[in-house]
Amino acid sequence: MTVEAPTLADPHDWLRRRSRWSVFEIAFWVASLLPFFLFQTYLPLASQxxxxxxxxxxxxxVLGYAGxxxxxxxxxxGLGAYSAGLIxxxxxxxxxxxLIIAGLFAGLVGYIASFIIVRVQHLALIMITLGFCLLTYELANSxxxxxxxxxxxxxxxTWPILGxxxxxxxxxxxxxxALAALFLxxxxxxxxxxxxxxxSLRGIRENVRRMPAIGSDYRGHLQKIYTISAVMAGCAGALLTQTTDTVSLDTLSFQRSADVVVMLVLGGTGRLYGAVVGTIIFMVARDQLSDMNPQYWYFWIGLLLMVVVLLMPRGILGSLAQLARRRD
Known part of the structure; x- marks a missing residue:
């Protein structure tokens, strides 16, 4: 009796299946149009x-996929915000x-910084990125x-869009x-x-030391994704400038970096829509809680973060996906 060897799954076929748009994604983008019709008073908040x-x-x-x-x-x-403002x-x-010029300028700075980023890990990496932010903040202040x-x-x-x-x-x-930019x-x-x-990015996140053994240029991959991420962050900053016609030092603050990490923890890292869900929860909660208690609203944000981390350590989307797998 001949036993056939199990066939290995084609990674390209797996990637094609993962890249298909799900019903939930389509429903999310349809729901994103509701503020135009049902919540017009919240349109400024929705754009933020x-x-x-x-x-x-x-x-x-860079955090959820490349580690x-x-x-x-x-x-x-902040560089994207100031670039758009100065232009x-x-x-x-x-x-x-x-928007394009601001994103490219932020990407250029990100590419230069990536030569340092790829040479450090763990605590040193956190300190290096924090140092970059603080230096840029003080430079803009001076x-x-x-x-x-x-x-x-x-x-x-800012002139009208397309005139x-x-x-x-x-x-x-x-x-x-802002919604069109987020979609793109x-x-x-x-x-x-x-x-x-x-x-390859997932492999780097799981075990960066093993990637060279399979011939992966992990430093080159990290530089590419860090540069792409910097371009997107610069575009986000430029959007803030163009939609509000203001630029402040707050765009370069450590608080902004910390808040976005909290959003990722809430929604779930390594899941693109986790970033969106975490942002919605954080900013809606901040808007409502700051109205209730302008001085101590961060207490409730901290409490929410602790509850999510303890009950859903993979974030909201990550934990829901885990429950769905167990049910299946």
Whole structure:
């Protein structure tokens, strides 16, 4: 009797299956249009959520998929914000080109920084990324002649999108613009993580020392994803500038980097939509709790974070996916 050897699954076929759009994803994007019709008073908040979600997705690419723990990604967010603001102040307020230039500038800085990032690990990596953020913050603060310092950058004025859609107080154009950018960012991120490059990133996250043994250029992969992540973070910062016509030092603060890590923990790292879900929960909770208690609302955020970590250590989406697998 001949026993046939089990056939190995084709990784390309597995990636193709994973890259298909699920019903839940389509339902999410349909639901994202509801603020236009049902929650018009919350459109400014919704645009802020979309911008921050794009920033959270950029961090998830390096933290959740490549295992690069960073506490300084606000540096790229702030660089994108100031770049878009300075371009507009110089007399060119066209939003799309400003967005692209700001993202490319943040990506260039990210590429330069990646040569240091790939050479350190663990605690040293956290300290290096945090140091980058603090240095950039103090540099922007000291260069008040360029950045406005603690007063923020003044004179920012963004032109209508495509010369038609003007940014208004109600936030229709701002939300549509931010939502479109988030959608494109997620499409690009899905393409990355559901590719052979994405599999290499997962391998680096699980065991970086074994990757050279199978011929993987792990440093090159880390540099690529760190640069891509910096571009996305810079675009998120530019979106904030263009939709609010303001730039402040807060865009470069450590608090912004810490908040986005909290969002990823809430939603679940290594899951692109976990970054979006975590952002929605965090920012809606912050909006409601700050109205209830303007001084001590972080207490409730901390309590929420502790409950999620203790009961759902993989984050909300990660734990729900685990429950679904057990049920199946």
């Amino acid at each position: 959520i979309a911008i921050t979600a794009l920033f959270a997705v950029s961090v998830d690419l 690069v723990v960073t506490l300084g990604h606000a540096m790229f967010f 507009s102040k110089a007399g060119w307020g066209e939003p799309l080109t400003g 260069m008040s002649w360029l950045t406005g310092g603690t007063d923020g950058l003044q004179g920012v004025e 038609v859609f003007r940014f208004d107080l109600w936030g229709y154009a701002a939300y549509g613009y 960012g997620l499409v690009l991120s899905r393409r990355i993580v559901h590719s052979s490059f994405g599999l």
